[in-house]
Amino acid sequence: MKKTIFVVALSIAGFIAVWRFEPGPVQNTSAIAQAPPPSISVPSTSATPPTSASEAPSSSPAPSTSETPATSETPSTRDTANKTVTTQGSAESSRYGIVQVQVTFTGARLTAITLLQAPDSGRSLTALPKLQEEAIKAQSAEIDTVTGATETSESYKTSLQAAIDAKGKQR
Amino acid sequence: MTTRVEQVMGLPISLDLRDEGDFAEVVDDVFAWFRDVDARFSPFKDDSEVSRYDRGELTAAEISDDLIEVLELCAYYEQLSGGAFRARLPGRGLDPCAVVKGWAVQRAADMLKAEGATTFCLNAGGDVVTAGEPERGRPWRVGVRHPEQPLAVCAVLESRNGAIATSAAYERGSHILDGRSGSPATGLMSVTVVAGDLVTADALATAAFAMGEEGITWAADRPDCEILIVDDSRRVHRTAGLALAS
Numbered sequence: 001m002k003k004t005i006f007v008v009a010l011s012i013a014g015f016i017a018v019w020r021f022e023p024g025p026v027q028n029t030s031a032i033a034q035a036p037p038p039s040i041s042v043p044s045t046s047a048t049p050p051t052s053a054s055e056a057p058s059s060s061p062a063p064s065t066s067e068t069p070a071t072s073e074t075p076s077t078r079d080t081a082n083k084t085v086t087t088q089g090s091a092e093s094s095r096y097g098i099v100q101v102q103v104t105f106t107g108a109r110l111t112a113i114t115l116l117q118a119p120d121s122g123r124s125l126t127a128l129p130k131l132q133e134e135a136i137k138a139q140s141a142e143i144d145t146v147t148g149a150t151e152t153s154e155s156y157k158t159s160l161q162a163a164i165d166a167k168g169k170q171r
Numbered sequence: 172m173t174t175r176v177e178q179v180m181g182l183p184i185s186l187d188l189r190d191e192g193d194f195a196e197v198v199d200d201v202f203a204w205f206r207d208v209d210a211r212f213s214p215f216k217d218d219s220e221v222s223r224y225d226r227g228e229l230t231a232a233e234i235s236d237d238l239i240e241v242l243e244l245c246a247y248y249e250q251l252s253g254g255a256f257r258a259r260l261p262g263r264g265l266d267p268c269a270v271v272k273g274w275a276v277q278r279a280a281d282m283l284k285a286e287g288a289t290t291f292c293l294n295a296g297g298d299v300v301t302a303g304e305p306e307r308g309r310p311w312r313v314g315v316r317h318p319e320q321p322l323a324v325c326a327v328l329e330s331r332n333g334a335i336a337t338s339a340a341y342e343r344g345s346h347i348l349d350g351r352s353g354s355p356a357t358g359l360m361s362v363t364v365v366a367g368d369l370v371t372a373d374a375l376a377t378a379a380f381a382m383g384e385e386g387i388t389w390a391a392d393r394p395d396c397e398i399l400i401v402d403d404s405r406r407v408h409r410t411a412g413l414a415l416a417s
Contacts, residue, residue, distance in 0.1 A: 134407050135317050143327055144313065145311065148339060150183060160324070161183065
């Protein structure tokens with residue numbers, strides 16, 4: 001049952017994080033969205049999760065259908081009244097882009113929501129941390145041409161575009 | 172089918188035309204146009220229209236409609252970018268190259284279309300205009316050069332009727348200056364812009380690159396274009412509408 005409460009709490013947290021998020025100026029990978037600590041509290045004793053969570057639209061006890069599924073729980077201590085638990089949600093795509101939240105509970109109270117990944121602008125700019133990762137994915141695709149800054153005839157000679165042009169001449 | 176590569180305007184220009192039929196004449200015209208543009212608009216040629224206008228040998232009333240169009244485009248993008256993009260830096264001559272390239276290549280693509288070409292890829296020094304599909308149901312696949320590895324790509328974009336331009340600082344650094352400071356632009360490795368025409372794509376890519384980090388949101392906020400930017404920390408920023416090849 002404790003697990004259920006926890007999941008519901010995360011559902012609320014996840015929903016609020018997404019709902020509160022306003023695409024604004026560039027944010028790097030971790031921007032803190034402050035949660036109003038007193039207003040969101042989760043019942044810590046009773047086990048009637050869905051009714052208490054009026055703000056979470058589809059808060060089901062099953063993690064797979066909630067807004068922040070696949071949470072990796074990392075409780076640090078055994079439960080005492082005011083233990084602090086920090087949990088990361090999985091990266092979810094929203095209509096604004098990829099959103100990943102980290103929520104922190106102190107006891108039953110939600111004390112912080114951190115946006116681990118957030119869209120960068122109103123145009124839902126995705127900031128991915130790794131150029132290398134992108135590049136590896138791209139290598140397998142066949143290409144017809146290359147965009148890039150070819151500044152001189154000299155740099156063209158050893159460029160991908162020169163290789164593509166040479167291939168085209170044989171056709 | 173025609174493929175042709177020539178060095179004009181100091182750039183390798185490659186045309187890959189897939190339409191059946193005889194397009195020899197218009198293809199000749201296209202490359203003649205590039206040589207003409209080079210002669211008229213190069214700031215490095217003393218007798219070009221740009222140089223003569225810059226020295227005051229031609230008045231505003233005497234310059235060609237083409238040069239007027241180019242100067243108007245320069246003024247527009249200078250204003251749009253808050254001065255980061257500038258055709259005339261303090262203490263330097265008029266250099267409209269950043270606009271001329273995209274403008275000239277888009278004009279060439281329009282010449283091809285006017286003669287009935289529907290399926291081609293025109294690449295001038297890494298700035299690309301595409302039309303149609305090289306194979307039925309498959310768009311052109313445009314690799315984005317990896318900013319640190321000349322023979323690798325860091326993304327592959329799909330394009331049918333559109334334009335893609337990249338401004339970048341590779342190994343030897345950038346020659347793009349931030350018009351606001353006059354110093355070389357910093358903060359970004361490479362800026363790729365996809366737009367409906369190459370005038371827009373090229374000018375936005377150059378301006379965003381000149382702006383540095385703030386160019387990321389600036390470019391993303393421009394309507395009707397998609398962007399892919401690699402910043403100096405090797406992070407990749409792209410708009411959600413960017414057509415990545417799967």
